[in-house]
Amino acid sequence: MAKSIAQLNRELGEQVLDEARRQPNAYTGKYVGIANGKVVVVTDDLNDLLKRLKHVEPDPSKTYCVELGRDYSKVYEIWEVV
Amino acid sequence: MARVQWQLRNDRPVIQVMLALAPGGQKVTRTVLADTGAGAANDPFEFVLDEIDCLLCGGTPLKTVTLGGAFTGVHPIYAIPIEIPALNFSDNVLVVGVAAPPTGFDGIACFRFLNRFTYGNFGDKNAFGLET
Numbered sequence: 382m383a384k385s386i387a388q389l390n391r392e393l394g395e396q397v398l399d400e401a402r403r404q405p406n407a408y409t410g411k412y413v414g415i416a417n418g419k420v421v422v423v424t425d426d427l428n429d430l431l432k433r434l435k436h437v438e439p440d441p442s443k444t445y446c447v448e449l450g451r452d453y454s455k456v457y458e459i460w461e462v463v
Numbered sequence: 464m465a466r467v468q469w470q471l472r473n474d475r476p477v478i479q480v481m482l483a484l485a486p487g488g489q490k491v492t493r494t495v496l497a498d499t500g501a502g503a504a505n506d507p508f509e510f511v512l513d514e515i516d517c518l519l520c521g522g523t524p525l526k527t528v529t530l531g532g533a534f535t536g537v538h539p540i541y542a543i544p545i546e547i548p549a550l551n552f553s554d555n556v557l558v559v560g561v562a563a564p565p566t567g568f569d570g571i572a573c574f575r576f577l578n579r580f581t582y583g584n585f586g587d588k589n590a591f592g593l594e595t
Binding site: 444447448 | 500501502503506511522524525527528529530533534554
């Protein structure tokens with residue numbers, strides 16, 4: 382069965398993160414924008430990322446982003462409002 | 464310098480932000496809990512909002528994040544534009560989308576966002592405010 386664009390984007394995002402983990406100092410803090418299964422932008426500015434990504438692919442459901450150097454295995458605590 | 468203050472809701476500090484719904488850009492107001500204890504200064508998100516709001520705003524998806532505590536589990540992050548007109552604030556921010564925001568609020572403004580401003584009650588114990 383063919384993979385969806387969203388799935389292709391997520392898989393590419395994982396590959397990019399794996400690559401970046403091997404050279405952590407080279408890419409920390411950069412955002413990588415993916416559209417339709419391809420890396421289309423690398424930048425350290427979130428607004429620049431979104432602007433350029435939208436220019437390439439206006440449909441956000443066909444895009445995906447990762448932040449390099451971010452520890453995605455960490456659990457972030459948000460306490461309950463009582 | 465600009466300052467805006469909001470009355471407490473259910474005795475808790477809140478701020479109001481404006482979202483722009485896609486595709487027309489219609490503005491809607493959301494009242495979110497101002498929680499300096501939510502997250503840390505360098506966490507990968509600044510808000511917790513209903514995921515439906517994130518999608519209605521045409522949010523750009525980022526890699527998911529794992530939360531503990533009130534929203535235990537894996538949640539998507541979206542980049543969406545948020546405005547606070549009284550502060551002339553308009554920027555793209557990273558938002559965790561959840562299925563059910565805290566009862567009585569539309570979401571949470573986390574420490575990373577609040578820390579962009581000077582925040583507090585500014586002498587009014589019944590209000591919470593932000594100042595640039």
